[in-house]
Amino acid sequence: AQRVTQPEKLLSVFKGAPVELKCNYSYSGSPELFWYVQYSRQRLQLLLRHISRESIKGFTADLNKGETSFHLKKPFAQEEDSAMYYCALKIVGGTSYGKLTFGQGTILTVHP
Amino acid sequence: DGGITQSPKYLFRKEGQNVTLSCEQNLNHDAMYWYRQDPGQGLRLIYYSQIVNDFQKGDIAEGYSVSREKKESFPLTVTSAQKNPTAFYLCASTSLMNTEAFFGQGTRLTVV
Numbered sequence: 416a417q418r419v420t421q422p423e424k425l426l427s428v429f430k431g432a433p434v435e436l437k438c439n440y441s442y443s444g445s446p447e448l449f450w451y452v453q454y455s456r457q458r459l460q461l462l463l464r465h466i467s468r469e470s471i472k473g474f475t476a477d478l479n480k481g482e483t484s485f486h487l488k489k490p491f492a493q494e495e496d497s498a499m500y501y502c503a504l505k506i507v508g509g510t511s512y513g514k515l516t517f518g519q520g521t522i523l524t525v526h527p
Numbered sequence: 528d529g530g531i532t533q534s535p536k537y538l539f540r541k542e543g544q545n546v547t548l549s550c551e552q553n554l555n556h557d558a559m560y561w562y563r564q565d566p567g568q569g570l571r572l573i574y575y576s577q578i579v580n581d582f583q584k585g586d587i588a589e590g591y592s593v594s595r596e597k598k599e600s601f602p603l604t605v606t607s608a609q610k611n612p613t614a615f616y617l618c619a620s621t622s623l624m625n626t627e628a629f630f631g632q633g634t635r636l637t638v639v
Contacts, residue, residue: 424567447626459570459617459630501570505626513558513577514585515621515628519569 421518438502533631550618
């Protein structure tokens with residue numbers, strides 16, 4: 416069965432510092448990986464996906480199949496980055512096609 | 528105004544009663560999902576559906592039931608068999624071509 420693990424429930428950094436939110440996954444096939452973000456009083460929304468290899472709001476994430484990781488990084492954190500971040504895995508084949516599984520979430524707080 | 532709508536926003540239920548949470552989308556999405564969000568446990572998948580008249584159990588389906596009679600609608604019933612139903616419930620949808628998930632605002636269910 417697939418699993419997504421975010422080892423840090425809470426992460427605090429100061430403005431301007433680098434930030435890395437960790438995500439590890441377990442799945443025998445080739446999944447799609449995502450990062451979703453939930454700002455205060457807003458809906459959960461997509462931040463980025465591994466297949467597009469893009470940078471959104473200064474965040475990047477590289478899929479490392481060898482380490483089964485998909486860590487989210489930003490070189491200089493901003494106060495507006497404070498939010499709950501979820502890593503997610505989607506199965507794209509087989510009997511569980513379309514199953515979308517989330518990690519436990521990491522609350523990022525960026526202090527001024 | 529396209530989107531995914533959950534109702535009601537708040538719901539109170541007496542122990543032993545079944546209750547149904549509504550989820551409607553007008554995005555013409557094929558797939559729909561139900562998640563439960565508890566503090567410290569992230570989003571846990573209850574049920575998901577890729578097409579009309581078909582759905583699969585997620586990771587915590589016990590005590591819940593769903594139906595998918597229409598593409599736009601994916602109601603979730605929390606039955607009396609669910610031992611700890613008090614939680615925040617999120618509904619999501621995706622198209623088969625675009626893997627980004629769109630989320631509703633959520634329903635907070637409280638058992639009194």
